[in-house]
Amino acid sequence: MAGMLQGKIALVTGGSTGIGKAASLVFAREGAAVVVSDINVDGGEETARTIRDSGGQAIFFKADVSRRTDVETLISRGVEAYGRLDCAFNNAGVAGTIGASTHEYPDESWDRVIGINLKGVWLCMKHEIPQMLKQGGGAIVNTASIWGLVGAPGASAYVASKHGVVGLTRAAALEYAPQGIRINAVNPGTIRTPILDPFILATPEFESMMTARHPIGRIGMPDEVAEAVVWLCSDAASFVVGQNLPVDGGYTTQ
Numbered sequence: 597m598a599g600m601l602q603g604k605i606a607l608v609t610g611g612s613t614g615i616g617k618a619a620s621l622v623f624a625r626e627g628a629a630v631v632v633s634d635i636n637v638d639g640g641e642e643t644a645r646t647i648r649d650s651g652g653q654a655i656f657f658k659a660d661v662s663r664r665t666d667v668e669t670l671i672s673r674g675v676e677a678y679g680r681l682d683c684a685f686n687n688a689g690v691a692g693t694i695g696a697s698t699h700e701y702p703d704e705s706w707d708r709v710i711g712i713n714l715k716g717v718w719l720c721m722k723h724e725i726p727q728m729l730k731q732g733g734g735a736i737v738n739t740a741s742i743w744g745l746v747g748a749p750g751a752s753a754y755v756a757s758k759h760g761v762v763g764l765t766r767a768a769a770l771e772y773a774p775q776g777i778r779i780n781a782v783n784p785g786t787i788r789t790p791i792l793d794p795f796i797l798a799t800p801e802f803e804s805m806m807t808a809r810h811p812i813g814r815i816g817m818p819d820e821v822a823e824a825v826v827w828l829c830s831d832a833a834s835f836v837v838g839q840n841l842p843v844d845g846g847y848t849t850q
């Protein structure tokens with residue numbers, strides 16, 4: 597049976613590990629050729645190789661999403677490689693400093709978190725959208741977070757960046773829906789990926805604390821977010837526009 601995205605071209609940022617790697621594999625399973633991108637070259641090459649080894653099409657390009665020229669080059673090399681861009685998953689992100697109150701939050705960490713998590717998503721859309729307009733359509737999914745929908749103490753830059761992604765997704769969705777580009781976001785709860793490592797190192801009971809906050813009684817797995825992302829990019833979600841979909845085991849329903 598043909599996959600949901602047979603013959604489509606998908607771009608994934610932050611594709612070396614975690615949610616981005618899982619999404620790259622699900623895009624490929626559904627028949628898309630995948631442009632994998634990250635600043636982590638070894639991990640990104642490994643994701644692309646895994647796809648090729650199982651008979652799919654994938655290519656890796658290094659790009660820092662907070663740098664305009666990197667993003668510009670990434671999109672043009674992706675289009676050069678596969679001819680078009682149907683789906684984009686703007687997912688690269690960092691946690692930054694956690695546990696610092698707003699008045700003590702380090703300037704450098706603030707700029708880095710906003711630069712990657714928020715400006716990075718905008719820069720990606722800025723360069724993906726012209727290609728999609730040229731083709732007459734496409735689908736974009738941005739990675740926000742439960743912390744784009746509710747607050748959390750000690751993580752002001754991260755919370756602000758993810759609330760920014762939620763707003764940016766809504767604004768852009770309204771601008772481009774009439775032209776056939778559907779833009780949505782996913783808002784993951786706590787998901788078992790390398791982004792959690794520093795938290796678990798600092799607070800060994802972190803995972804049990806987070807488990808207790810998710811009504812489903814566990815934290816999530818990268819695949820569970822990846823399936824939602826690929827569905828949002830597919831024609832099965834053809835009437836879904838401008839939504840911020842929680843994939844969070846009930847966290848934001850409380």
Ligand SMILES: NC(=O)c1ccc[n+]([C@@H]2O[C@H](COP(=O)([O-])OP(=O)(O)OC[C@H]3O[C@@H](n4cnc5c(N)ncnc54)[C@H](O)[C@@H]3O)[C@@H](O)[C@H]2O)c1
Binds near residue numbers: 712
């Ligand atoms: N894991 C969670 O609990 C969770 C929850 C909500 C939202 N998120 C979001 O999901 C996204 C993916 O995170 P993850 O959990 O898979 O973590 P991760 O650390 O495994 O993946 C993030 C990836 O982004 C890459 N990256 C970092 N800075 C980059 C840059 N400047 N340019 C390009 N790539 C860069 C990293 O190298 C890494 O491969 C992030 O936006 C994160 O904020 C994660």
